[in-house]
Amino acid sequence: MHFGDSIFWRLLPLVHAGVFGATAVLGRIWIARTNRHDAVSFSREQSARDFVARCFYFWLPVIDGLFLAFYGLTGERGSVIANLLDNEFIRWIGVACMAIALIWVVCSQAAMGSAWRMGVDSRTPTELITKGPFALSRNPIYLGIRATILGQLLIVGSWPVFAIWAMSELLVQVQVRFEEEHMFRLHAQRYAEYCARVRRWL
Template sequence: MKVFLLVYLLIFFGLAMILPSYRVWKTTGVNPYKLGKSESAHDYVGTLFRLTIFSVALVVIAFAFLPNLYEYLVPISYLSNVTLNTVGQTLLTIAVIWVLVAQVHMQKSWRIGIDEDVKTELVQTGLFKISRNPIFLGMRVMLLGLFLVLPSAATLVILFVGDLLIQIQVRLEEEFLTRTHGKAYLAYQKQVRRWI
């Protein structure tokens, strides 16, 4: 499990976040990382989400290398069983595959945050025909899978805080996409659900 989670983190954040960002930057010259440090709601949510993702990494590192420290994260022993662990691993695997496929469908429109400077194409193909937010949906599933694999007070807090921040970010992006794409986005909203 330790090796699985460490490799998983490298794959999820390497292939699903860093590689697509690099690809967009190399093909368009646009830095897709749009989370700043201003006092705006967008940047504030971005800061909290970065802390949440950092917390995910810390929990996995504590589990893998610092078992004494991991005990301070208050493991929930009665949820530690083979069935929930298997469900969690399955959700983690589905989440990373789902996010990687969504990344391919997003192509040059990929951004981390809201890009006020460069108008991107409104992606409505591939997984975006099923969900308006497939990458965020994958991240929600990933957080749930992590909790089931490593049930603890810490991963429960990460699950709830991460989900709340994703819900807020999605709504900020919906407002932005409505301003940017107008009727095309409103029509898309009527055709495709927010999640699935």
């Protein structure tokens, strides 16, 4: 039996995705509502910015969640990319990626406080956060999401998860640039100076 066929490895990515969604997304939306601001800042409009945000924040998690549920229930994960990914050591690296990413994202969202949004909020000015994880990365939450999907890829190791990872990498790169353009408009020279000090990722 391959490591990927055991109940532990089948259910771990699904359980992590549930915990990640509950703590890093639903919890923050609830906190935002108690602070009386709109945490979801993209709409059903047809602009490229809103389309990318919908794909990244809604469709990507739905597809990822459905696949992880299917894999967890059936053990079917599709063809493995390479034998290298079908061993326990690589999977434990994936576990470390996901665990560190969850803690990192929660700390990053705590540092954002009421400035946290999903998407670009052009209606409500937000402060420029430069402390905590933001002193190391301009986009620590997105960095944590990237590490999470990478962890899934290392654990499952199959072509469907590789496709999800590739799509998430494309979407996050575009989404980050939309948000950075907004921050330049909002904070001008302060944000330019921040960009000179801190890298986009690490």
